[in-house]
Amino acid sequence: VNHNWITIESTDQQAEFSVVSDATSETVQYSQLVSLGPYPVGDYYSVNAAFGDGQERDVVIKLRTGSSTEPFINHLSLNPDENCRFGILSDIYDNPIPNAVVTIGSHSVYTDDDGFYLFCGLTIGSQYNISATSGPIELVSLSMVEIDSGIGWFNMTSQIIPEKPAAPEFLLQSFDMSIAESPRTIDWSGGDYTDHFELFIDGELAYRGFNEYYEFAPSEPGTYVFSLVAINPNGTTDATKSLTVVVLDDAGAGFWNVGMSWSYDVDYYPVSSDGTHNVTMTVAGTESMIDAFGNPQDCYLMKVVDEYDSPDRVRYHWIDTDNLLKVRTYSETSQYFVDGTMGWSYTTDGNQETNLFSGTAAFAHFNRTNIIGVPGHPNGYDDTTNTVTIVEGVIIETPSGTYSTTYYKITDQNDNVDSWELWYNDTVRNWVKIVDRLPGSHSESVTYHLNGFSGMPSQPQFVTETSTINTKHYTVEWGPFASATSYDLLRNGEIVYTGESTSFAVENQDDGVYEYQITARLFSGSQVSSEVISIEVDFKIPTPELNLPYAQDLAEDTGLYIEWTQTIDADWYALQHTSPDGLVTEVYNGTDNFFTFDELEEGQNRFRANLGFDGGKYSELSNSSYVNLITPPTDESKDVSFVSLFALVTVIGLAAIVLNQRGENDE
Template structure:
C-alpha cells in the first residue's frame, strides 16, 4: 500500500489537467491579401505591381484586381508600383491576422500609427480631411493624396496629447516607413521649417535632435518623431559639412511640436533660378516662337541665358522669346549673377527643332538588337538584347533636371518569363537616365544624370561638337532584402573623334567616337560609337555598368530603321482576362487612326489606345490604319491576341479551422467575383465524398447538415457557357456533439480529483499509524 498510494495520487492529479488536443493538430495560420488599384476618379488604374516583402510580386489584372494567398500572420511591408501611371511607388506597413482587403489609389498612400497606450484616441486633419479613430494594433489613415501635409494627434486618458505634422510620401525600398509614426505616451515630436535670415526655405539640410536626424524637404520642412519628454539633448543643423546653426542644448518638453529654425548664415550669392518652361519640340517652318520663362530669386542683378555654349540673352527680364533658325537639338542653361558671383539653375531644358516633314528622332516601333558580352563572362555567354521604342516620357534625372526621354522595352533571350525591363533614354544625348527591371523575386531601379559642359564651363550636350567635361551621377535601388543600393558620382573628361570606322556583326560603320575618361582614376569609363544612319550607338563599352560586372560591351546585330508604317506598342500575347487593352504609337502627321479587329473596323478617331471590353474566348487579329493629310492610308502589321479567360478564385471568408458542438445552421460566406453567373458550395463529409449543397448567385449560404467529425467547405464560381474557376481555399469545421455533453461534467473533474486525493491521503496515513 505504501508503494501504490503515491502512484494513485499522481494519476488522479494528472487526470484533472486540461488537455487541448486541437492545438497539436492546428494548422499554421495563413491569410489572403486582395484588393483593387484605381484612379482617384474610380477608374481602373493601369498595370500595377504589388509586392509584399519576402513574397513574389503580383500584378493587377484588367479589372485592377490583385490577390495574394498564403501570407503568414505578423507585420509586413507592402508596396505598389504604378508602372503605367507615372512609375510612382507607395510603401506602407500592414499587420496580418486575418484576410485583408487593401485597395490602392494611384498617387495616394496611408499614414500608419502605432502606440502602446490602448486608451489613446487619434485624429488626423488636412485640407478637406478630418478623421477620428480609437486605438488599434496598427492604426491607419487614408489613402490620402501624396505630397500634401497632414496633422496627426494622439489624445491620452490623462488629458495630455501630442501632435506630429508630416508630408505624405511614397517611400522607397531603403526607407519604406516614411509615413509611419510611433506615438507613445511620454514622447513628443518636433517639426517645422528651416529658413535663411530672409525667410527663404532651405532644402536638403540635416536637422539632428539627440540621436534622431531628419533632412529638410524641398519646402525646408523637417519632422523628428519619438523624442523622450524630459531629456536634455543637442540640436545641430548642418548643410553638407557646414554648421549653419550652432549646436546647442534643448529640453524636450510636452508642448506644441512646432520648432521652426532660422539659419545664422546671411546669404550673399544669388538664389538659383528655375526654368518654368519644360523641354519642348518646335518646327522650324511654322513661323512661330517659344516663350521661355524662369523664376527670379533674391540677390539677383541679371541673368544669362545660353543656347549650348553661346549666350543669347543678358538682362533682368524673366522671359525670352526663342525663334529657331536651324534644325537640331539644343540645350538651354540659365545663370543668375550679382556682384558676389553667379549660380546656375540646376535644371536645364532642351529644344528639339524639327524640319516640316520630320518625325521624332526615334519613333514608336524602332528597334535595335545587340550582342552583349559581360566581363567576367556570363554563364550564358553572349546575350542578345533587343531594345524597342514604345513611347516618350518626361522624367527628372538625378540632378533634378526634367528630361524628355524615349521609353524602350528591353528583352534578353535569356530573360525569365516573368521579367520586365525598361530603359529611359535621354532624347538629346541618347544616354540612359533611368532603368527598371523586375522579376517575381526582386526589382532594380536605376536613376542617372549627365551634366555636359564646355571648356568654359557652359552647359552643352554630347552631340554639340564642343563637350569637354561630363559629370555623371547614378543611384541604383536594389529591391532585395539586405542588399545594399549602388551609388556612383564621377567627373570625367570627353574626347571626340570624327570619322572612325568600326566593325560590328551587322557590318562596318563610319562613326563619331566618344571616349569619356574618369578624372579620378584615368579609366575610360565609356567608349561610344555613333552612326547617323542607325540613329544610335553601333558599339558601346561600359566599364561602369552599375552591376556585378566589371565591363559590358554592346555590338550592333541589327536595326529596324525609321518605321514607314504605324506600329503597335501592344505585343501579340495570350491573356487570361476578358478586356483587351491595345496601344499604338503616334505616326507622323496622321489625320486619324482606325483600329481593325479581324478585318472589321471597331474604332476611328485621334486616340492612340483603346480598351475592348468583355471579349469571348478566341483569337483576335488587330491592325491600325492611319490616314495622312494627302488622303493616303497605311496599314500596320498584324498582332494576335488570344483571349483565354480564367475566372478568378472566390475566397472563403471563414476561419481556416473551427470546432463546433451543436448542429445549428452554419454560415458559409465568400467574396464576390465580377462577371460570374453562379457560385457552387461544395461540402466534403467525414466519409470523404464531396457534394454540391448550393448553386446560385448569392455570396453566402446557411448549411444545417454537418457530419460528425471533419467537414470541409470550398467554393467554385462559373459562367453559363460552362467555364468555371478552380476550387477556392478550404475551411474545416470539426463537429463533435459529444463534447458538449462532456463539457457538463468537466467543471466537476477538478473537485472530484481533489476529494479523491484527500480521501486516499487519509487512508494512507491511517494505515501508517496502524502499522506503527
C-alpha cells in the same frame, strides 16, 4: 460608255453594209456616211460590203475608244476597186508585239495591245512594200505584197526577239527624313535597253525622263511609296521593289519610333565565356522615369535580347529621349535580378544646363546605383564628374558598314580615364559604336559594334505583342506613326476604334483568338497598315475564398453565416456542403456572396464555394472550412448515464462476492 460606232464611206451608192459579231448583227444601206452601232469597244467585228456589181469585201476591225465624230476613229473606206489589209504582228513565241509601226507603201499605223493593225483604201492589182519596225529595230523585213479582192488577213511574225528594258532598281528600299531635310535625292539604276523612266509617287506620275535620280521635295509629313518603270519601244519593265519614304514633321519628331531596332556585336572585359554576344534592342514604347538625381526623365523603353540569354531572362533599358543614354536598366531571371538607376547632368563652360546633342556640353555629372538581387552580393554605387569632348566628322568602321559620325568622349576628372566613348550617326539615329568603361573603378568594360539596324518603320508598330492572356479586360497599344492624323484599329477584320489615341481598352472579351491590325491615316490621304498581332483570351476565373476559419467546433446549430470573396462580377455563386457521411450537396446558387446554412449535421461538415458564368465557365472550388457539430449531453441523459453506471458497479460487486464465496466453499 465603253461603246463606239463604226463609220463607213463608199463611192458605190448601191452598196449594202453589214456588221456581224458574236453578240450582234446589223445591215444598213448606203448613205453619204454610214454609221453602225454603238458596239462595245475592245471587241472584233466582221464588216461585209456588198457592192452593186455583185462584188463583196470582208474586213475585220477591232473597235477602239475615241471620237465618235470627225475624225472618226473606227472609220473604213470600202470601194469596189479597193481592199483592206489587216492582221496580227507577233514574235516567234506567238506573243503580240504592241506599239510597233507597220508600213504599207507610204502609209503607217501602230499595232494595238493585241498586235493588231488595219489598212484600207489599197488599190486592187497594185503592189505595196510592207514592213514592221520598233524604233530603230526592223521587226519584219521589207517585202512586196499584191492587193487582190480576197479577204485581207495578213499576219506577220517577227524573227527578231524584242528586248524589253532590264528592270531598274532603287538604291534604297526605305529611309526616313524630316521636312527640314527637303529636298532629298531619290536615286536608282537603270539596265540595258532602257530609253527612259517613269517614276510614280503613291500611284501618281511624278517624273518622266532619262535621269536616274529625282529631287523629292515633300510639302507635308507622311509615308510616300515610290514605284519605277523602265520603258523602250518593245515594252515596259517594273522595278522589282518599291521605295518607301517616311517624312517626319520636325516638331516633336524625336529620335526614335516604336518598332525601331538595332543589333550590336558586344564584347566584354573580362572576356565572356561565350565570346562576342549578339544583342538586339527594340523600341517598345515611352515611359517617364525618375533618374538617379531624383529628376523625372522622358525615356524610350527598349526590350533587349542577348542571343545567350536563358529562356526566363527578361531585360529592359530605359533610354533618355534627349541624350540617348541609359537612365535605368533592369534584368531578371528566376534566380536573381539587377536594377540599375542612372543620372546624367550636362553643363556648358559657363555652367549652364544643356544636353549632350546641343554641341555645347563641356561637363557631365554622372550617378549610378545598381541594386543586385543576389543574397550577399553588394550593390554598386558610382558618382563621378567628367569632361565632355565632341568631334565632328569622325569616320568609324563597324560590322554593318563605314559611317561618318559625331564622336563624344566623357572623361573621368578623378583619374583622367575615358569612361565612355560614343559615335553617333544621323542615318542610324543611334550610336554605331559605344565603349563603356565602368565609371569609378574602370575595372570592367563593354564595347558595342553596330551590325544592323531597321531604320524608321515603314508601317505602324504595335506595343502590345502577340500573346495568350487570362483576363477578360486588356489594352491594345501601338506607337505613334510618322504624322498620322488618326488610326483605325481592326479586330478580326472589323474596325473597333477610330481616333487619334494610340491605345484601346477592351472589356468583357469572350474567350477566343483575336487578330488586331492598325491602319494609320496620313496627311497625304494615304493609309499604311501594320502587321497583324494575335491575342488569345483564355480567361481564368479567380477562385473565391471563404471567410471562415479552416476548422471550428460548434455546440449547436443556430444557423451558420457563410460569406466568400466577390473576386469578380460573376453571373452566379454556389456553396457546396459535404455531410459527415460524405454526401455532397449544392446548398446555394445565386447572385449573393453570402448564405446562412441551418442544417448542420452531427459530426464534421465541410464547406466550399465557387462562381461562374452562364456560358458554362466556372472557377475552381474555394478553400475548405470544416465545422464540427458536437452536441453536449442533456440533464436527462446525464441521469440515465448515472443509473446505468450505478447498476454496472452493483453487478460487478455482486459478482465479486459470489466468486469469493465459491472459493471459500472449495477450500
